[in-house]
Amino acid sequence: MTSAAPAGKREQTKQANRAAILVAAREVFAELGFGAASVRDIVRKTDLATGTFYNYFPDKEAVLRAVLEETAGEARLRVQEARRRGTTLEAFVREGFRAYFAFLLEDRLTSEMLSRNAGTIRAMFDEPSLVAGVEELADDLRAGVAAGLIPEHDVEYMAASMVGAAFEVGARMLDSEAPDPDRATEFISALFIAGLAARRR
Amino acid sequence: MTSAAPAGKREQTKQANRAAILVAAREVFAELGFGAASVRDIVRKTDLATGTFYNYFPDKEAVLRAVLEETAGEARLRVQEARRRGTTLEAFVREGFRAYFAFLLEDRLTSEMLSRNAGTIRAMFDEPSLVAGVEELADDLRAGVAAGLIPEHDVEYMAASMVGAAFEVGARMLDSEAPDPDRATEFISALFIAGLAARRR
DNA sequence: GCGAAACTTGACGCCCCCGTCACCTTCTGG
DNA sequence: CCAGAAGGTGACGGGGGCGTCAAGTTTCGC
Numbered sequence A, B: 001m002t003s004a005a006p007a008g009k010r011e012q013t014k015q016a017n018r019a020a021i022l023v024a025a026r027e028v029f030a031e032l033g034f035g036a037a038s039v040r041d042i043v044r045k046t047d048l049a050t051g052t053f054y055n056y057f058p059d060k061e062a063v064l065r066a067v068l069e070e071t072a073g074e075a076r077l078r079v080q081e082a083r084r085r086g087t088t089l090e091a092f093v094r095e096g097f098r099a100y101f102a103f104l105l106e107d108r109l110t111s112e113m114l115s116r117n118a119g120t121i122r123a124m125f126d127e128p129s130l131v132a133g134v135e136e137l138a139d140d141l142r143a144g145v146a147a148g149l150i151p152e153h154d155v156e157y158m159a160a161s162m163v164g165a166a167f168e169v170g171a172r173m174l175d176s177e178a179p180d181p182d183r184a185t186e187f188i189s190a191l192f193i194a195g196l197a198a199r200r201r
Numbered sequence C: 001g002c003g004a005a006a007c008t009t010g011a012c013g014c015c016c017c018c019g020t021c022a023c024c025t026t027c028t029g030g
Numbered sequence D: 001c002c003a004g005a006a007g008g009t010g011a012c013g014g015g016g017g018c019g020t021c022a023a024g025t026t027t028c029g030c
Helices: A009-032 A039-044 A050-056 A060-085 A089-106 A108-124 A129-146 A155-175 A181-197 B009-032 B039-044 B050-056 B060-085 B089-106 B108-124 B129-146 B155-175 B181-197
Strands: none
Touching: A009 A039, A009 A050, A009 A060, A009 A108, A039 A050, A039 A060, A060 A089, A060 A108, A060 A129, A089 A108, A089 A129, A089 A155, A089 A181, A108 A155, A108 B108, A129 A155, A155 A181, A155 B155, A155 B181, A181 B155, A181 B181, B009 B039, B009 B050, B009 B060, B009 B108, B039 B050, B039 B060, B060 B089, B060 B108, B060 B129, B089 B108, B089 B129, B089 B155, B089 B181, B108 B155, B129 B155, B155 B181
């Protein structure tokens, strides 16, 4: 993205229109929820005409897909990278959570959109972003176990627990007056580090 | 409920109609999600006429409220009771989770409905069932701390973690071929018992 | 500078939902 | 057994979303 080429005016407008739709959709999905949202709700938040929307996406589900690719993909990548930088059990756990909570605070609109529509996303895609997040964590945990970093355990359930707990703690953090990602990170890291370490016997 | 009185036919029909709407609504909300569901979708699953619906509920939000009162209330009660029977940290944690996973398996339609619409429910009510579940857990944890059963810790975040982890692990359990609530219970109990016990230093 | 291609526009036809209400059926108490 | 009340019914007017497409506007390449 943001490739060097300034490109012709035609191409520029296309990029801008697509981006505008994506931004508007994120807002609408966050506010109304995907199910209650209409293509027109999205278009109205834009200075485009109805017909233009359909030049870019066939329907609202396609927009959701595109939004998720942009955002959830980004979030997962950041978390995964942070995790993989860790060389101890403690760092692996802590840095992953830290990156996640940082993302939540940075892009609250997306956070809201994701949490509001998590159930729908789950039901709609077989490879849903959230579930994919769980899969990636599970893979990383498996790698950690193989490397002797992490004691053996039920990797699937552990990944699910970590994602679920982080999700709920994150929601609480965002609701608070002065969200403190360090506090959230410390709390949840201690919890899972203890849970994992307990397996070392 | 199920009071001894057989009651007049009039009253009987009223009960039946209300119940039929509630059942249909649960199905529709589980399948389509609350946002995408229409009052007519619900009515169609029923042998009632459109107008009759409005004799019982003013709109679909009211039905959701009623459904939640019936179901989430029941679930929370069962979990809370199980928890309060525990007299050790271990039992407190384990029995709560056991009751939750048992409920998930017993009433899968409701489970599906709740998880599909969790985000919407959250956004719609200030005292949402899920969040209320977190509050109750937090209260019980506080009581446990006061009684010396449980070491001191951040009760809010712990409650959030437990609910979030149970939610996600439960979803995974339900997705599996042969759901095993004992395995889920053991896994997640061990995790949180270790996490809580680690505070004892 | 020009003609053709690319794109945008918004009105249109179709469909479905909303909540209501006049009419009809069913129950109840006397 | 009946009259009146309670409650069920579904057609109706109003509103709005859907996806399309003919007409208009902008950009491009020459």
